[in-house]
Amino acid sequence: MSRPRAYLAGPEVFLADGAAIIAAKNDLALAYGFLPNGIAEDELNPAGLSPFEFGHRISLANEKAMRASDVIVANLTPFRGISADIGTAYELGFMCALGRAAYGYTNTVRPYFERLRDDYYHGAIARAADGATRGPDGMMVEDHGMVDNLMLDGGIETMGGILVRRQVEPARLWSDLAAFEDCLRAAAVRFGLAVRA
Amino acid sequence: MSRPRAYLAGPEVFLADGAAIIAAKNDLALAYGFLPNGIAEDELNPAGLSPFEFGHRISLANEKAMRASDVIVANLTPFRGISADIGTAYELGFMCALGRAAYGYTNTVRPYFERLRDDYYHGAIARAADGATRGPDGMMVEDHGMVDNLMLDGGIETMGGILVRRQVEPARLWSDLAAFEDCLRAAAVRFGLAVRA
Numbered sequence: 001m002s003r004p005r006a007y008l009a010g011p012e013v014f015l016a017d018g019a020a021i022i023a024a025k026n027d028l029a030l031a032y033g034f035l036p037n038g039i040a041e042d043e044l045n046p047a048g049l050s051p052f053e054f055g056h057r058i059s060l061a062n063e064k065a066m067r068a069s070d071v072i073v074a075n076l077t078p079f080r081g082i083s084a085d086i087g088t089a090y091e092l093g094f095m096c097a098l099g100r101a102a103y104g105y106t107n108t109v110r111p112y113f114e115r116l117r118d119d120y121y122h123g124a125i126a127r128a129a130d131g132a133t134r135g136p137d138g139m140m141v142e143d144h145g146m147v148d149n150l151m152l153d154g155g156i157e158t159m160g161g162i163l164v165r166r167q168v169e170p171a172r173l174w175s176d177l178a179a180f181e182d183c184l185r186a187a188a189v190r191f192g193l194a195v196r197a
Numbered sequence: 198m199s200r201p202r203a204y205l206a207g208p209e210v211f212l213a214d215g216a217a218i219i220a221a222k223n224d225l226a227l228a229y230g231f232l233p234n235g236i237a238e239d240e241l242n243p244a245g246l247s248p249f250e251f252g253h254r255i256s257l258a259n260e261k262a263m264r265a266s267d268v269i270v271a272n273l274t275p276f277r278g279i280s281a282d283i284g285t286a287y288e289l290g291f292m293c294a295l296g297r298a299a300y301g302y303t304n305t306v307r308p309y310f311e312r313l314r315d316d317y318y319h320g321a322i323a324r325a326a327d328g329a330t331r332g333p334d335g336m337m338v339e340d341h342g343m344v345d346n347l348m349l350d351g352g353i354e355t356m357g358g359i360l361v362r363r364q365v366e367p368a369r370l371w372s373d374l375a376a377f378e379d380c381l382r383a384a385a386v387r388f389g390l391a392v393r394a
Contacts, residue, residue, distance in 0.1 A: 059348055066294075090346070092287060138212065139213065149284035
């Protein structure tokens with residue numbers, strides 16, 4: 001049997017030490033029996049392209065890689081705000097629509113509700129006249145006990161995956177791969193791969 | 198010919214006056230010849246369900262509605278941060294994966310790069326040793342001249358849609374539907390519908 005292909009989604013490409021983390025994730029995926037299918041953006045040549053065209057070229061390459069992949073493992077750790085990287089969210093939806101296996105992880109155990117209440121609204125939420133909990137801007141503060149927006153948690157649930165939450169030290173928010181490995185281990189069982197001890 | 202179905206994605210459900218805005222969007226979609234396929238969450242009964250189960254029920258209903266839709270019109274106006282609503286991003290990816298027509302709009306003309314540089318990093322970005330522009334946290338500051346993350350802009354481009362940017366008064370950030378209507382007008386042409394003057 002050929003190795004199942006795993007699309008490793010996440011905002012690592014933006015990190016200062018992103019290349020090393022991506023390499024470590026690729027190595028782990030290989031060790032669990034998957035062929036990692038992330039894109040190395042520097043393989044795409046921007047010469048002669050406008051910034052928009054170059055960005056579109058990356059998008060096309062990523063979509064092609066997703067269509068060729070059997071499973072997505074999405075890093076949903078909050079990125080530049082209270083939610084996951086929005087490009088990763090797009091990719092998770094893309095793979096769920098294709099009916100592919102979907103796994104996710106986040107390196108914080110704080111649910112979306114807490115991040116919204118404390119980090120975004122600084123505690124200033126209250127029950128409104130309509131019975132809903134709302135912020136001072138009138139917006140509803142949803143609490144489904146989920147990691148992030150219900151489409152993300154719900155999509156993974158529908159595709160039979162798991163969404164792993166682990167609390168890591170702040171300095172290791174992006175480099176700690178234990179939760180990522182939890183996903184690989186679960187996906188390896190699903191795909192009938194020999195699982196590491 | 199039966200009316201094409203339009204999935205109207207966006208964070209309106211969270212707004213204090215969301216119901217009225219959603220009703221106005223549905224009416225406009227109908228006026229342009231589409232059958233709007235948004236979900237009214239209050240049609241789903243949470244009785245006996247855990248918060249997670251109820252959230253998952255909404256997710257399933259939304260995914261079912263998307264699979265039944267011919268086109269998505271996504272409100273990508275920044276929501277609770279520098280990017281679009283993350284649930285909407287998931288839905289845009291979902292529809293692009295299914296090969297459906299994809300349109301988007303945002304009620305600000307400020308590109309992602311400016312929001313990231315000014316609103317998130319407060320101007321503190323600089324060229325790093327590797328030649329990339331980075332914030333003080335070392336993260337890359339991408340500039341593709343796009344509305345948001347390249348997967349969102351790129352997906353709409355690939356599906357042949359348009360991504361409309363309009364600047365509106367702050368008080369009308371969520372209620373101004375001119376850009377939404379631009380999308381409907383373009384989609385109506387694509388679907389061969391009689392277009393309003």
